[in-house]
Amino acid sequence: MNMRTTTHRVTMALLTAAFVGIAVRGESSDASALDTKPSFAAGTTMAKLVSAGKIRVGVKFDQPGLSQKNLSGKLEGFDIEIVKLITVGLGLKESDIEWVETSSGNREPFLQQGKVDMIVASYGVNDKRKQVVSFAGPYVTNGQDVLVKKGDPTGLKDVEGLAGQKTCVMNGSEGQAAVVQFSPKADMVGFDVISKCLSALKGGSVVGVVTNTHILAGVVAKYPADFELLNKPFALGTWGIGIKHGDTAFCQFIDDQLTKAANDGAYQTAWVDTVGKGGLLFRPLPPLDPCV
Amino acid sequence: MTAAHEITTLLWLGFRTTVILSVVSGAVALALGTIAAGMRVSPVPLLRGIGAVYVALIRNTPSTLLFFFTAFILPELGVNFSYFVFAWIALSIYYGSFFCEVVRSGISSVAAGQAEAARALGLNFTMTLANVILPQAVRTVIPPLINTFIAVVRTSAIAGAFGVAELFAITNRLTNEESQSVLLILFIVALLYLAITIPISLLAGAIERKTTFAR
Numbered sequence: 080m081n082m083r084t085t086t087h088r089v090t091m092a093l094l095t096a097a098f099v100g101i102a103v104r105g106e107s108s109d110a111s112a113l114d115t116k117p118s119f120a121a122g123t124t125m126a127k128l129v130s131a132g133k134i135r136v137g138v139k140f141d142q143p144g145l146s147q148k149n150l151s152g153k154l155e156g157f158d159i160e161i162v163k164l165i166t167v168g169l170g171l172k173e174s175d176i177e178w179v180e181t182s183s184g185n186r187e188p189f190l191q192q193g194k195v196d197m198i199v200a201s202y203g204v205n206d207k208r209k210q211v212v213s214f215a216g217p218y219v220t221n222g223q224d225v226l227v228k229k230g231d232p233t234g235l236k237d238v239e240g241l242a243g244q245k246t247c248v249m250n251g252s253e254g255q256a257a258v259v260q261f262s263p264k265a266d267m268v269g270f271d272v273i274s275k276c277l278s279a280l281k282g283g284s285v286v287g288v289v290t291n292t293h294i295l296a297g298v299v300a301k302y303p304a305d306f307e308l309l310n311k312p313f314a315l316g317t318w319g320i321g322i323k324h325g326d327t328a329f330c331q332f333i334d335d336q337l338t339k340a341a342n343d344g345a346y347q348t349a350w351v352d353t354v355g356k357g358g359l360l361f362r363p364l365p366p367l368d369p370c371v
Numbered sequence: 372m373t374a375a376h377e378i379t380t381l382l383w384l385g386f387r388t389t390v391i392l393s394v395v396s397g398a399v400a401l402a403l404g405t406i407a408a409g410m411r412v413s414p415v416p417l418l419r420g421i422g423a424v425y426v427a428l429i430r431n432t433p434s435t436l437l438f439f440f441t442a443f444i445l446p447e448l449g450v451n452f453s454y455f456v457f458a459w460i461a462l463s464i465y466y467g468s469f470f471c472e473v474v475r476s477g478i479s480s481v482a483a484g485q486a487e488a489a490r491a492l493g494l495n496f497t498m499t500l501a502n503v504i505l506p507q508a509v510r511t512v513i514p515p516l517i518n519t520f521i522a523v524v525r526t527s528a529i530a531g532a533f534g535v536a537e538l539f540a541i542t543n544r545l546t547n548e549e550s551q552s553v554l555l556i557l558f559i560v561a562l563l564y565l566a567i568t569i570p571i572s573l574l575a576g577a578i579e580r581k582t583t584f585a586r
Binding site for chain 2 (some may be wrong): 183186188189208251255267270272278279283
């Protein structure tokens with residue numbers, strides 16, 4: 080009985096010492112982490128995100144070269160790199176980002192209902208959308224282009240050449256609106272995802288796929304032997320970062336992050352590593368729109 | 372008001388395509404289903420087997436897979452139609468299996484004495500089925516038939532993801548062009564779908580009242 084009590088006491092003493100040691104070490108490392116966390120004015124979105132320790136970002140999961148989940152479940156692409164450029168300014172690590180799958184139709188409702196903090200999902204800036212959401216950036220200018228089979232077997236020259244021919248677009252995309260405007264005689268076929276358009280193009284059911292130049296560059300980077308771009312962009316526009324309507328402070332913060340990334344080369348690295356591989360020539364960060 | 376005019380034109384195009392696709396698919400599916408039901412109750416074992424395999428296979432396959440097959444595999448095999456026709460084929464084959472089971476349950480509900488009396492009169496299997504059994508069977512299963520028709524209308528929305536400019540695909544296009552009124556557009560489209568399915572239900576009620584008989 081005496082032996083058991085002594086052994087018990089010694090064990091407890093050792094464990095307590097161990098716990099105290101870990102706690103002390105942990106506290107000192109927390110103190111150094113707190114020192115590096117950026118601080119923002121109280122009440123701003125940035126302050127809320129820093130104290131929450133995480134950010135919810137709406138992105139697409141199926142755009143090659145822009146934001147696509149690879150086979151191990153990790154998102155990669157140009158839009159994803161832009162998100163990381165911004166969140167680094169909040170002191171957040173990649174693991175603190177909660178990726179929310181977004182499709183073209185639910186970008187405005189997600190922001191209006193506060194389901195995400197920002198959206199980087201090939202989000203075209205236009206006045207109609209500015210009525211209900213705000214845009215930081217823009218972070219890139221691009222337009223629409225036509226993707227054809229490698230070698231251009233039908234001899235397509237430009238988007239007007241699609242008149243009377245089957246053209247694949249994504250339902251509800253800017254590409255669809257652009258075809259209606261620039262090549263109204265084209266026989267438009269709409270699918271919901273780009274992979275179906277690519278299957279149809281490969282099988283010969285459609286002559287060309289019209290969507291954004293960056294998305295198409297990502298496709299060509301992935302399948303260089305099957306497809307090629309016409310390289311005749313039209314319907315030029317810009318992509319912005321969607322945030323809650325009227326959040327000028329957050330808009331300004333994001334713009335500052337983008338400017339910083341443009342100056343220190345992080346923006347160029349993001350481009351070259353993703354859509355640059357599809358042959359898209361680097362263009363510097365466009366002039367930023369004023370935050371309203 | 373040209374924006375409103377454009378929206379109305381697009382919605383009308385989508386509405387029309389959905390109605391046409393649903394009607395032609397429903398008609399072919401019903402015909403296919405009735406033939407399959409006849410095969411399943413026929414005295415020939417081979418026909419019974421084919422009918423059973425058709426229903427087991429198609430009913431348990433998600434409709435999206437059938438759309439994939441008709442829209443992408445058939446062109447590879449050299450079959451070239453418009454995407455509307457591919458959607459028509461997929462919908463008809465899919466709901467043919469459901470209509471088969473509905474009609475077959477109607478056939479089972481007809482009293483055995485009817486078939487025996489027909490046999491006694493010298494009618495062969497096809498004549499019995501066409502003139503005696505099916506007319507009585509169909510009257511019994513109007514509600515499930517209408518149920519399946521309404522399912523055809525709802526599943527036609529999947530065709531929008533496979534190249535057909537029907538109502539759901541048009542919705543996606545409109546929510547992009549009028550991004551400030553996404554919820555309003557969705558609400559209007561829901562009303563348009565109801566404008567198709569509610570009259571079908573009312574028609575069903577009217578047919579049921581006219582064809583009901585004492586058992």
